[in-house]
Amino acid sequence: MNSGPGLTLNLAGIPMKTPFLAASGCYGYGREYLPWADYSCWGALVLKGTTREPRGGNPPPRLVETPSGLLNAIGLQNPGIDYFLKQIRPGLEELGPAIILNIAGESIEEYCQVASLLEGVKEVDGIEVNISCPNVRKGGVHFGTDPAVVEELVGAVREVYSGPLLVKLSLEAGQIVPVALAAEKAGADALSLINTLRGMVIDIHRRRPVLGSLTGGLSGPAIRPVAVRAVWEVAEAVKIPVVGMGGICTAEDALQFFLAGATAVAVGTANFVNPRVASDLVRGLTRYLQENGFKHYRELIGAARNR
Amino acid sequence: MESRNNSPGGRLKEMVAVARNCYRLIIEYPWLAPPQPGQFVQLRWHRGTDPLLRRPFSIHRADCRRGELWLLIQVAGRGTADLVERGTPGMELDILGPLGRSFPHLEEEGLALLLGGGVGLAPLLFLAEERRRRGLPFRWLIGGAGADLLPPPEYFLSLGLSPQFVTEDGSLGEKGLATDLLQRFLEEERPSRVHACGPVPMLATAAKLCRQFRVPCHLSLESFMACGVGACQGCVVPIRHGEKVEYRRVCLEGPVFDGEVVDFEQWPGIDP
Secondary structure, rough: OOOOEEEEEEOOEEEEEEEEEEEOOOOOOOOOOOOOOHHHHHHHEEEEOOOOOOEEEOOOOOEEEEOOOOEEOOOOEEEEEHHHHHHOOOOOOHHEEEEEEOOOOHHHHHHHHHHHHHHHOOOOOOEEEOOOOOOOOOHHHHHHOOOOHHHHHHHHHHOOOOOOOEOOOOOOOOOOHHHHHHHHHHOOOOEOOOOOOOOOOOOOOOOOEEOOOOOOEEHHHHHHHHHHHHHHHHHHHHHOOOEEEOOOOOOHHHHHHHHHHOEEEEEEOOHHOOOHHHHHEEEEEHHHHHOOOEEEEHHOOHHOOOO | OOOOOOOOEEEEEEEOOOOOOEEEEEEEOOOOOOOOOOOOOEEEEOOOOOOOOEEEEEEEEOOOOOEEEEEEEEOOOEEEEEHHHHOOOEEEEEEEEEEEEOOOOOOOOEEEEHHHHHHHOHHHHHHHHHHHHHHHHHEEEEEEOOHOOEEEEEEEHHOOOOEEEEEEEOOOEEEOOHHHHHHHHHHHOOOOOOEEEHHHHHHHHHHHHHOOOOOEEEOOOOOOOOOOOOOOOOEOOOOOOOOOOEEEEOHHHHHHHEOOOOHHOOOOOOOO
């Protein structure tokens, strides 16, 4: 990687070796893929959405495959922030990539309590505030749809957490740009988009929805064009960096996001299909840069908009 | 754009139908770690995005010396139908595994009772061969709706195994349910342990009977799965933990669970 084109970046104050992040919810707490993946190819791992109290998650079935996609309703099953800090945190820095913890809650107060517990925690390089989980009844996506609420929530978290602060946005509001601008105004250092899109699959034999919680969040290649469009719109409107995600499986997919204006990209569902996806992305991006005469990937960021 | 540089690839050597909608696959695979009965692999057979995910399959047989992986596959949905349609000798296969926890107490000397329903045979084939190889006693009951849905007795004989069959329509072995025969076995033979795999209603009844007769039982469970390595929390099943019911991952904490703690009353689609 040293002699090839540059892939390094500084995202929201976090130095990264590559512009590829493992997306929250798809990489557990960072260690699950150790036997299967080359961690040196990740710029950062975004760890599972964590709440103040442990959460049991949604009743199964939680997954159903859809055409080129995956509908999930995990419901933020997680052991809670205290368990994370005591049991999971130690040694995270040894994994290699930067570590970002996704946090979620049912109230502004809960988000702030979780964020304040992460202030100064050296193993966690930054936090991603999840205001867009479609699979919890309270909070989650409902925080992500109203620009005024987003501004209040992100502003409150900003007051208690001084490190790099990412905000993960939903498309549920219909208009994503006002929400993005609200998060930026309230002090977000970067924006992650998009989260999954709400959907439903019905089992025609049982004549009821497949998922235990009826609806779920759609991910995978099926949502990629929607995500590229959202990145395009948001990157034009905000000054802070955008982390693009939604169905990225190959370097060609990732390139679309860079060209639309993403500074980095996150990969979720593709890990399930191809645990070596990060190595493939680094190899594919490097080859594209070499073949097209670029010295650093950053020359591509937003390049599709400049004509 | 993708490569499989850091993991060994597999190659389909042979695919034969052994029952209606049921195929035995022999895959050339250079095992890096010897698997244990009850473990599974996540199989990917094509480069496209539809079907998107890998599919998990219990290991039927793993011959590390010859470098072979055997699977028994039932066509149950779009994924397995696609695999069978595309499956031709020489086809490259991407294999993640071995994954999950195996059946415990493999080396126990007491009489083990194996209970399989329908295609829930694969992990028990592995277990039975392992018990036989070690000269450990076991009995094996196989239940199914009818003979056409089960591999024929000759299939088992070719592996040196002779299970006892029971079918709902009486077309093979006794007529009835596998769990009826299980009850008789528990009464008459007092096995020291039961290992079961098959449809959920059968497993629920088996767990209940074993509790009644105070015989420990281990159930190999199935679930729709995404990652297979414990990252996504998608494949969970309800497991009793003291007073509480918690969701545990079939891929990591399972697929083999202690029958005592699986909460079938909370099971989706099953009326308690």
